[in-house]
Amino acid sequence: MQPVLEIERVNKTFYGEQGTTPVLQSVSLAVHEGDFTTIIGPSGCGKSTLLKIIAGLDLSYEGSVQLRGKRIERPTQEKGFIFQEHRLFPWMTVEQNIAADRSLRDPGVRKAVDELIELVKLGGFERAYPRQLSGGMAQRVAIARALLRQPEVLLLDEPFGALDAFTRGHMQEALLDIWQTNQTAMVLVTHDIDEAVFLSTRVVVMDARPGTIKAIVPIDLPYPRSRTSRAFTELRTLVLNRLDHRAELEQDVYSI
Amino acid sequence: MTVPLTAPKESILEAEQRVRRKDLSRRWRLFARGAALPILILAVWQTLSATGAISEQLFSSPWLILKQYAALTLSGELPHHLRISIVRASLGFLLGGSAGLIIGLLVGMYRRFEETVNPTVQMLRTVPLLAITPLFIMWFGFGELSKVLLISLGAFFPLYVNTFLGVRNVDAKLFDVARVLEFSRFRQMTKLVLPAALPNILLGIRLSLSIAWLCLVVAELLGADTGVGYMIQDARAFMQTDIVFVGITIFALVGKLSDSIVRYLENRLLRWQDSYKG
Ligand SMILES: Nc1ncnc2c1ncn2[C@@H]1O[C@H](COP(=O)(O)OP(=O)(O)OP(=O)(O)O)[C@@H](O)[C@H]1O
Ligand SMILES: [Mg+2]
Numbered sequence: 001m002q003p004v005l006e007i008e009r010v011n012k013t014f015y016g017e018q019g020t021t022p023v024l025q026s027v028s029l030a031v032h033e034g035d036f037t038t039i040i041g042p043s044g045c046g047k048s049t050l051l052k053i054i055a056g057l058d059l060s061y062e063g064s065v066q067l068r069g070k071r072i073e074r075p076t077q078e079k080g081f082i083f084q085e086h087r088l089f090p091w092m093t094v095e096q097n098i099a100a101d102r103s104l105r106d107p108g109v110r111k112a113v114d115e116l117i118e119l120v121k122l123g124g125f126e127r128a129y130p131r132q133l134s135g136g137m138a139q140r141v142a143i144a145r146a147l148l149r150q151p152e153v154l155l156l157d158e159p160f161g162a163l164d165a166f167t168r169g170h171m172q173e174a175l176l177d178i179w180q181t182n183q184t185a186m187v188l189v190t191h192d193i194d195e196a197v198f199l200s201t202r203v204v205v206m207d208a209r210p211g212t213i214k215a216i217v218p219i220d221l222p223y224p225r226s227r228t229s230r231a232f233t234e235l236r237t238l239v240l241n242r243l244d245h246r247a248e249l250e251q252d253v254y255s256i
Numbered sequence: 257m258t259v260p261l262t263a264p265k266e267s268i269l270e271a272e273q274r275v276r277r278k279d280l281s282r283r284w285r286l287f288a289r290g291a292a293l294p295i296l297i298l299a300v301w302q303t304l305s306a307t308g309a310i311s312e313q314l315f316s317s318p319w320l321i322l323k324q325y326a327a328l329t330l331s332g333e334l335p336h337h338l339r340i341s342i343v344r345a346s347l348g349f350l351l352g353g354s355a356g357l358i359i360g361l362l363v364g365m366y367r368r369f370e371e372t373v374n375p376t377v378q379m380l381r382t383v384p385l386l387a388i389t390p391l392f393i394m395w396f397g398f399g400e401l402s403k404v405l406l407i408s409l410g411a412f413f414p415l416y417v418n419t420f421l422g423v424r425n426v427d428a429k430l431f432d433v434a435r436v437l438e439f440s441r442f443r444q445m446t447k448l449v450l451p452a453a454l455p456n457i458l459l460g461i462r463l464s465l466s467i468a469w470l471c472l473v474v475a476e477l478l479g480a481d482t483g484v485g486y487m488i489q490d491a492r493a494f495m496q497t498d499i500v501f502v503g504i505t506i507f508a509l510v511g512k513l514s515d516s517i518v519r520y521l522e523n524r525l526l527r528w529q530d531s532y533k534g
Contacts, residue, residue: 055436057432057435057436074435075435075436075438076438077436077437077438079436080436081436083429083432083433085429087429087430087432087433089430089433089447089448089451090528090529091451091452091454091528092447092451092528100437100439100447101437101438101439101440101443101447124269125269127269128269129527129528130528131528131529131530132269132272145437149437
């Protein structure tokens with residue numbers, strides 16, 4: 001089966017005043033329909049850079065990035081992007097933000113927006129402005145805005161990083177709900193191992209300086225997942241070990 | 257603010273309405289507070305001129321001015337002059353303001369355009385308007401054209417500067433969003449740039465309006481045979497102080513009124529802002 005997204009041997013270097021910084025080195029990854037991929041790695045390893053390349057926001061790299069076999073040449077609505085901050089338009093209400101450049105007077109758009117508001121559980125807030133929303137609600141609006149465009153793949157760059165632990169838990173469940181309903185392929189960047197294991201079908205572990213893919217850990221647990229189950233904790237430890245060799249050593253010490 | 261966990265979903269919107277209702281009673285108190293000083297001044301003024309402490313010839317009195325208002329309105333003289341003044345100011349404002357808005361948008365959006373146009377405009381901006389007035393009269397005569405052009409020149413700059421500033425203040429991160437959502441050029445303008453720059457544009461409109469008004473007075477005092485400025489000039493020649501005061505206060509009233517309209521628009525259009533309101 002052809003992957004939705006195919007990244008092959010991507011190299012990325014920043015040329016700045018401080019000289020050249022190699023950020024990504026020979027990164028290859030394929031995302032299939034219905035995949036939920038999370039990318040985890042130390043700060044500065046190029047996760048955001050990789051996501052921007054996939055989104056078409058950054059085009060100066062070597063290698064090939066293809067969406068359904070076509071080279072990505074610019075940002076399009078087929079690649080939904082959720083930023084760390086919600087980035088809603090402050091002068092638009094919730095429903096206007098979801099519609100954005102489309103007209104709510106179009107019955108098709110109206111219906112789709114209403115359904116999405118239902119999906120992200122924001123009924124009653126259609127006419128609220130972003131300043132009246134909590135961080136989690138605003139991020140759900142941003143997700144609905146991306147989903148209205150029916151993207152092939154949804155790219156999320158630490159979308160819940162700014163939220164408190166309680167809200168984050170809710171948002172993770174909401175995102176799983178959306179993913180299971182829509183079957184949109186997800187690529188999510190996170191710092192949170194727990195989040196990665198809880199959400200995804202596989203975890204991509206990256207290394208820094210230069211950014212490379214160090215390991216891909218498949219997560220074969222059925223949904224809904226329990227964070228306290230034995231299998232869950234084992235997989236979490238596995239990812240942690242892949243992420244940090246020192247942790248692996250410490251673990252060995254402990255297991256003696 | 258604490259919100260119970262079981263609060264119904266509409267509570268935020270309802271709270272907003274409740275706050276707005278409370279605002280209404282506050283606004284009356286605010287009005288009373290603002291009106292106290294002018295009323296006091298009027299009372300003192302009237303007393304002083306009634307007791308003969310100040311000359312009625314030079315300072316008139318609130319009562320005389322009021323009577324003159326009635327007389328000039330009934331004779332149709334005041335409405336006539338006022339209408340002509342308002343038409344001049346509006347034409348000049350519309351001409352100069354819309355030019356300032358459009359050029360300000362272009363300069364804000366396109367760096368190439370900025371580099372070509374902005375230095376010249378900034379240079380012209382430093383020339384005092386009063387210094388240009390004689391030139392305008394030489395070129396366009398004492399007729400309507402020179403007045404309207406003078407007013408539009410004055411109204412141009414504030415809207416230009418503020419629109420430019422507003423466009424430059426648009427959050428660059430939102431441009432990324434517009435790219436990801438594939439906004440067309442037109443939508444980028446109407447859904448992103450204009451609304452984001454709107455606070456600055458409205459401020460520019462207010463400043464432009466007050467300058468348009470100022471230029472109108474200059475133009476009418478310098479040479480006109482109609483308009484409120486002419487009415488003042490004419491009354492001065494005959495030492496009719498009360499008519500001079502009528503002219504001055506009508507300028508103040510209309511100026512304040514136009515400002516209030518824009519303030520009202522600001523309140524309506526910028527409801528989405530959560531900036532500090534005093
Ligand atoms: N515009 C840029 N110019 C120069 N260097 C850059 C630029 N953007 C990012 N970098 C560098 O590229 C590297 C990777 O940045 P990136 O933002 O992709 O990291 P990240 O993995 O997302 O980190 P974090 O987890 O902190 O968000 C960093 O070392 C950063 O300094
Ligand atoms: Mg990042």
